[in-house]
Amino acid sequence: MRVLVIGGSAFLGRAIVQEALDRGHEVTTFNRGRSAPDLPGVEAVHGDREVTADLERLVDGRTWDLVVDSSGYVPKVVGDAVRLLSGRAATYAFISTISAFKNFPAEQTSEDSPLWDCAPDAGPDAGDYGVLKAGCERAVEQGFAGNALIIQPGLILGPYENVARLPWWLNRISKGGKVLAPGDPAQPMQLIDARDIAVFTLDQAEKGVADRFVVTGPEGNTTYGEWLEMCKRETGSDAEFVWVADDFLIEHEAGVWMELPLWAPAQPDMANFWTVSTAKAEAAGLRSRSVADTVRDTWEWLRHIPEDERVFGKKHAHGIAPEKEQAILAAWAARSA
Template sequence: MDILLLGGSKFLGLAYATEALARGHRVTTFNRGLSRTDPPGVEAVHGDRADPDALRRLVDGRRWDAVVDTSGQQPHDVAATARLLGDRAGHYGFVSSVHAFADWPARPVDAGSATLDCPGDLPPDQPFANALKAGCERALRDNFNGPAAILNCGLLIGPHEPIGRLPWWLDRIARGGRVLAPGAPDRPLSLIDARDFAAFGLDLAERRAEGRYVTTAPIGSATTGELLEACRTATGSDAEFVWTPDADLLAAEVSPWTELPLWAPDAEGWHGTWRADPATALAAGLRLRPLLETVTDTWAWLESGGRAEVAYRQLDTPLGIDPEKERGIIG
């Protein structure tokens, strides 16, 4: 297959490119060429998808069997791309997010859940925040006239993760000692390796599958305790986990999700965080590797120089709790 990958130079896009090349597909990547080098073996075309002239140069005289869009963030940009590719791509796979669902993270969601209200022709720089992914989905449906699949992404982990949620835990646990562990060890999580996500997305492209797929691990497929234990095993650490109830962490003004990455308290507004149901993806053939394999591979990548790719921040908020604050809570 000839595949156009919108993105393709880091994390999920890199996972798609690597998997597609391993399957023998021919891959064209389109990105700004700013974040990192495109993987060997692809035809790299550099340009900004928000620039109409750059898009026209990309598609001029070309056609692809499938396009995979890992970089669509603005409805206006997705609409323009989908229109141009309408008769130049046989299938469109769009990577959306569970953020597109109106009830997430407050309540559980599945592939049939309502999405947020956002116009598909929304101009750039409008104040819709989390609703933008829903607008991108609408832009795709309104402007692409071929088969399309929407993959609502759960929490991605694995090598090349740029934000640094799992890398932060690996680094902290590798330092050893008493480690502040959030909530309870049996708290369910739902995590997916970016490589497994990409393999499933390519399966859909190869079959020209249509529809919506919540693409994450089954609800309760892992626990916080299993994740931290996997980090201890991968790093060979002597860390001691000090499990601390949500109420105590909130009373100590520990910020969920950022000061203790991946911690979503059992509290109002958070109940659906790890309850996005991937039944449609599992029925369509989503396959998941063991959590320990992902954690071990991520640690190996970090130790081989991967930390240079990690921001250890979510947007403008640094990840991780201050060591002094951690010690004060543990006592």
Template sequence: MKVLVMGGSGFLGRAVVEAALARGHEVTTFNRGRSGADVPGVEAVRGDREVRADLERLAEGRQWDVVVDTCGYVPRVVGESVAVLSGRVATYAFVSSVSAVDGFPAKPAVEEAPGWACAPDAGPDDGDYGVLKAGCERAVEEGFDGDALIVRPGVILGPHEDVARLPWWLTRISRGGRVLAPGEPSGPLQIVDARDVAVFTLDQAARGASGSFLVTGRVGETTYGAWLAECVAATESGAELVWVDDAFLVEQEAGAFVELPLWSPPSEIRDNFWSVPTAKAVAAGLRTRPVAETVRDTWAWLREIPEDKRNYGKNNRHGMAPEKEAAILSAWESRSA
């Protein structure tokens, strides 16, 4: 199979490239060459997807069985890629997000639900992340002359993660000592490894699938406590997890999701976020690896990067400052005493 990956040198795109090469596929990547080194074995084409001439140069004289678009965030921009690649690719696999589902997370996600209202030619200022992802989906579904495959992942973790939720926790826990662990150990969590999203996407493209799939781990597969315990085990740091009450963290103005990655106080929104249905994807062949494997492999990758060179998020810097963590722990212990 001939595979074109829009992106291909970062996080999920890199996982798609590596999975495709492992299967013996011919892989072309299209990117600006700024996010990371190319995976050996690809045909790397440099260009900016926001420049029509660059897209036309990419398409000239080439055809593929599938394009996997891992870096589409603006409908108008995705629409340009769709227009140029129509007729040169059999399947357009667009990696969207569960956040594109209309009403999510205030309402539970529903498989094959429509996306938020967003025009297929919307610009970058016409909505937030989830709304724009929904517009990107429409740009593919309405504009592509071929099979349109929409993959809507939940929270993606794994080696090369550039959002840096798991890398921050691994780095903090690797330092040892008393670690602020937020909420209850039994708090729900639902995550998926980037490599499993990549394999699922390629499998569906190979069989000519179309339509949308919610892709994440199984509901109830793990908890926050089990996840952080795996981080302690992987780093062999002997860190002590000190579980601090949700309400107390809110009082202390601990930041949800970014300052304490993947934590938020109990709410209906949180319950919806960690209960995304995946029956359709599982029936189509989705297989997800154990959380422990994702944690171990991410640490094996991360530990080769000097701590002062680690990136804790491209758009938002994840993690709590050491002095704030120490202050909250001290206040919690004083209150408990």
């Protein structure tokens, strides 16, 4: 199978490229050549998807069986690529997000849940990440003359993660000492490895499926406490977790999600963050490896990177500053005393 991956050098896109190569497919990547090197074995075409001439150069003389768009964020930009690729591939797989659903995470979510309102030709100012992704989905479904495969991932982890959620925790825990652990250690989570999304996406594309799937891990496949203990075990750390209540963290202005990655406090608007239905994807063949395997493999990748180079998520940096962490821990200890 001939596969084009738009993006393809970082995190999920990289996992999709690697899986396609492992299956013996011919892979072309199209990206700006800035995020990370392209994997050996691909035909790398460098260009900017927002530049029409670059897209035209990409499609000149080429056709594919499958296009995987792992780097589409603006409906108009996605639509421009869709129009040029329509008729040059059988399937267009678009990597969207569970955040495209209007009522997530306040309400339980499945493929039938309503999407945000966003036009398929909207520009970057039409809304935030989830809103724009909903418009991108419409651009694919309405503009591509072939199979439209919409993949809507939940929380993605794994090696080469460039968002710095799991990498930040691994890096912080590896340093040891008292570690601020947010909320309830028994809080169930629902995590999926990028490599499992890659397998599922290619499985569906190879079968010619045109559909949409919410793709995340099984509900409750770990808890927050178990997850952090996995990080401690893999790093060989002597870290001591100090579990601090949600209300105290909010009172002390700890940043939800960003400063303490994956911390979703028990509030009504977050009530169903970790209770997403994966029944449809599982019936279609989705399988998820253990979270422990993901943590192990991510640390195996991360530990070979010099500590001063473990900087990810440049646009929206994750992780609490050491001085703020220590201040909250000191305040918590004083209250407990």
